[in-house]
Amino acid sequence: MIDWKIKDNLYNPDNVAWHGNKYLTGNGYMGVRGTLEEYTKNQLVAVNLAGIYDKVGDGWREPVNAPNGFYGYLIVDDEIVRLPDVTECDGKSDGTESGNNTGNVATVKCSEHFIELDYRHGVFTRCTTFRLLRGNITVRSSRFVSMDNVHVGAIKTEIFADFHADVKYVFGIDADVWDINGPHFDIIKVSNDGMLTVDAVTHENNHNVSVAEEVRSDFPCELKDEEELNKALKSVSFITDVNKVYEIERFFAVYTSLDCDNPIEKAKEDTVRIAGAGFDKLLDEHRSAWEDIWKYSEVIIEGDDKSMEALNYSLYHLHSIAPRHADNLSIAARGLSGQTYKGAVFWDTEMFILDFFLMTEPEVAKKLINYRIDTLEGAKKKAAEYGYDGAFYAWESQEKGFDACSDYNVTDVFTKRPMRTYFKDKQIHISSAIAYAIGKYVEITGDDSLLKEGGAETIIECAKFYYSALVKKVNSDRYELRDVIGPDEYHERVDNNGYTNRMAKNTFRLAVRVLENDKFISHICKLEEPNEESADSEIRSRLLEMFKDAYEKIYIPEPDSEGIIPQFDGYGELEDVTVDEVRSRLLDPKEYWGGAYGVASHTKVIKQADVVTWLAMYPQDFDTKVIEDNWNYYEKRTEHGSSLSACMYALVACKCGMTEEAFPLFTKSATADLAPGGKEWAGLVYIGGTHPASAGGAYMVAIEGFAGVEFAEGKINVNPRLPKNWEKMTFHISHKGTMYRVDIEEGKATVTEVDDRRSLIA
Numbered sequence: 001m002i003d004w005k006i007k008d009n010l011y012n013p014d015n016v017a018w019h020g021n022k023y024l025t026g027n028g029y030m031g032v033r034g035t036l037e038e039y040t041k042n043q044l045v046a047v048n049l050a051g052i053y054d055k056v057g058d059g060w061r062e063p064v065n066a067p068n069g070f071y072g073y074l075i076v077d078d079e080i081v082r083l084p085d086v087t088e089c090d091g092k093s094d095g096t097e098s099g100n101n102t103g104n105v106a107t108v109k110c111s112e113h114f115i116e117l118d119y120r121h122g123v124f125t126r127c128t129t130f131r132l133l134r135g136n137i138t139v140r141s142s143r144f145v146s147m148d149n150v151h152v153g154a155i156k157t158e159i160f161a162d163f164h165a166d167v168k169y170v171f172g173i174d175a176d177v178w179d180i181n182g183p184h185f186d187i188i189k190v191s192n193d194g195m196l197t198v199d200a201v202t203h204e205n206n207h208n209v210s211v212a213e214e215v216r217s218d219f220p221c222e223l224k225d226e227e228e229l230n231k232a233l234k235s236v237s238f239i240t241d242v243n244k245v246y247e248i249e250r251f252f253a254v255y256t257s258l259d260c261d262n263p264i265e266k267a268k269e270d271t272v273r274i275a276g277a278g279f280d281k282l283l284d285e286h287r288s289a290w291e292d293i294w295k296y297s298e299v300i301i302e303g304d305d306k307s308m309e310a311l312n313y314s315l316y317h318l319h320s321i322a323p324r325h326a327d328n329l330s331i332a333a334r335g336l337s338g339q340t341y342k343g344a345v346f347w348d349t350e351m352f353i354l355d356f357f358l359m360t361e362p363e364v365a366k367k368l369i370n371y372r373i374d375t376l377e378g379a380k381k382k383a384a385e386y387g388y389d390g391a392f393y394a395w396e397s398q399e400k401g402f403d404a405c406s407d408y409n410v411t412d413v414f415t416k417r418p419m420r421t422y423f424k425d426k427q428i429h430i431s432s433a434i435a436y437a438i439g440k441y442v443e444i445t446g447d448d449s450l451l452k453e454g455g456a457e458t459i460i461e462c463a464k465f466y467y468s469a470l471v472k473k474v475n476s477d478r479y480e481l482r483d484v485i486g487p488d489e490y491h492e493r494v495d496n497n498g499y500t501n502r503m504a505k506n507t508f509r510l511a512v513r514v515l516e517n518d519k520f521i522s523h524i525c526k527l528e529e530p531n532e533e534s535a536d537s538e539i540r541s542r543l544l545e546m547f548k549d550a551y552e553k554i555y556i557p558e559p560d561s562e563g564i565i566p567q568f569d570g571y572g573e574l575e576d577v578t579v580d581e582v583r584s585r586l587l588d589p590k591e592y593w594g595g596a597y598g599v600a601s602h603t604k605v606i607k608q609a610d611v612v613t614w615l616a617m618y619p620q621d622f623d624t625k626v627i628e629d630n631w632n633y634y635e636k637r638t639e640h641g642s643s644l645s646a647c648m649y650a651l652v653a654c655k656c657g658m659t660e661e662a663f664p665l666f667t668k669s670a671t672a673d674l675a676p677g678g679k680e681w682a683g684l685v686y687i688g689g690t691h692p693a694s695a696g697g698a699y700m701v702a703i704e705g706f707a708g709v710e711f712a713e714g715k716i717n718v719n720p721r722l723p724k725n726w727e728k729m730t731f732h733i734s735h736k737g738t739m740y741r742v743d744i745e746e747g748k749a750t751v752t753e754v755d756d757r758r759s760l761i762a
């Protein structure tokens with residue numbers, strides 16, 4: 001059995017960026033990177049906020065990081081004590097001396113250091129013992145951002161020394177935040193008059209981001225105001241008794257003007273209340289909110305603790321970024337781990353993350369889809385700008401559906417010039433992902449209210465978009481989608497990408513179904529003619545005719561004489577080389593593989609699952625032999641340069657009964673944030689952060705692949721093909737409003753209805 005904790009004993013500055021992601025804590029409203037309290041923007045500290053963005057000058061528009069209420073550091077005998085800049089310490093070694101002892105920063109040795117994450121309850125702990133000239137002093141702290149009240153965070157710091165140390169603990173709110181394309185605050189008002197507060201105002205839209213903080217300690221000490229630029233600080237000073245533990249509790253609240261009219265007052269109010277409640281009570285409430293979540297979402301795997309840990313750790317990340325507090329927020333490609341990928345929402349959410357919430361917490365799935373329904377106007381605007389009808393969703397979606405994707409996503413490592421990339425213009429498969437998600441939501445939950453509340457309209461608008469993008473040669477009867485980019489981004493501007501065409505076909509199918517159902521008509525036709533209130537049967541028949549025709553005639557590539565489905569027109573004629581050969585042609589390890597002159601662009605080597613993603617979504621399209629042949633063919637030619645790739649290969653491998661081949665790919669997906677070595681660069685652009693799509697993909701492999709859960713004709717079918725060490729597997733699945741418990745043992749599955757969802761979380 002697993003202990004639901006991960007821990008790192010070594011202090012290594014090279015891991016600071018990676019550990020920031022690995023040890024992330026969050027509650028959907030904010031994500032706090034797993035950095036230490038004494039760290040600043042130089043160590044990539046971030047309290048990353050969901051759904052609030054800012055743009056400065058020509059920089060990329062990105063999410064805003066709030067002032068950090070966890071900031072704090074120790075001064076002992078008048079010298080700042082902090083981890084050496086370059087060292088490793090493991091309790092056995094002496095550590096290495098700090099190279100930086102300018103001013104009053106102590107030259108310390110670190111004799112013991114660890115960080116730990118309780119990923120069942122989202123609690124981050126650090127403990128460091130500093131070896132000073134007069135003795136050893138230890139600082140140990142535990143902190144969380146509450147799952148019970150998403151605006152608040154709390155930290156308890158314990159300090160003890162084996163000598164009479166003269167301690168000053170400086171703490172408060174650090175508003176000098178880490179930004180990639182900032183600074184985003186034009187105004188920063190700090191105050192330490194009574195309560196600590198920071199009221200900051202963003203550049204583009206004058207949003208207030210307000211933080212208030214209180215401290216509690218139950219021992220005699222001197223409380224003083226401290227001054228530092230853009231920080232609201234106080235300090236407590238005391239002399240330690242030998243080995244006596246001194247506890248300091250701190251509480252903060254964050255609100256923005258998107259939350260309420262007077263965020264600073266609201267932050268102060270909450271802070272007074274939570275400080276009154278105390279750390280232990282808040283922690284209890286936070287832990288029990290997490291326990292409620294796990295009651296229906298944990299996956300128990302007997303016989304393979306490593307897999308159980310990696311999978312549930314992945315689910316922890318998904319829970320930490322789920323927007324439970326909002327009606328219509330979605331999940332960004334790098335979650336709440338910072339500003340990479342501009343805090344934007346990609347197809348990752350609908351195609352990789354949605355299934356987890358659909359099956360465990362459909363209310364969250366509905367919120368994710370509502371975000372797309374709410375941003376339909378933005379998608380219609382984008383379609384119109386490109387000369388299309390209907391809805392062309394943003395490739396990198398921010399609020400109101402604004403497409404944050406730049407025309408130049410990659411910087412050339414040689415010339416340092418921005419490279420024109422066509423992700424925004426040509427990755428038209430994005431709209432089909434949204435239609436697909438709505439269809440899946442209705443199928444799995446049985447709840448068609450979403451269709452009436454904008455879902456039907458959204459599907460029709462997506463279908464209109466594809467219809468207007470179809471191309472037909474005069475002498476041919478088939479419809480094509482030309483000049484697109486499929487999931488494999490290394491091959492830009494291709495014709496008839498199989499995945500894209502197949503997903504567009506599904507969009508036409510969904511649109512036909514919606515149009516044929518009288519229930520939804522009044523929710524659709526008025527949209528065709530905004531001033532027209534009543535359902536218009538002429539419009540309905542016209543749309544029906546169009547979409548039925550498109551559904552039938554859209555060209556779907558067939559397997560060639562060797563049984564291989566060409567990824568796009570002309571793929572078969574490209575240079576057939578191995579991934580290693582392509583890699584060996586790189587002149588710089590950070591070089592971009594795709595685009596006009598990329599090393600992979602003119603070869604058959606692809607970035608990520610493309611045809612195989614189609615096969616994962618529609619295995620019924622081909623017989624197992626074709627699926628297996630294509631898996632073997634494309635897997636060899638895939639770089640897996642995106643964390644979205646391995647899970648799709650694993651899923652398809654399961655569907656062909658290739659559990660052994662699937663297993664390492666499952667592990668790769670489930671450990672994307674746990675194991676070192678993630679991909680951090682695209683050209684010269686830093687892309688590090690957490691990988692929610694990979695986490696969601698790992699869930700899909702475990703539940704839909706290994707456990708073999710399928711929904712057909714309103715029923716759950718379970719056909720397990722567990723990896724060899726997985727003796728038993730237990731999890732819950734929500735289907736059509738009822739929660740089921742699934743137990744798998746010795747190749748057999750038992751599905752038991754759980755009385756009712758509420759009893760699970762009561």
Ligand code: BGC
Binds near residue numbers: 489608693
């Ligand atoms: C992948 C896309 C993905 C994006 C965000 C890119 O590297 O190619 O498919 O949507 O990352 O995760």
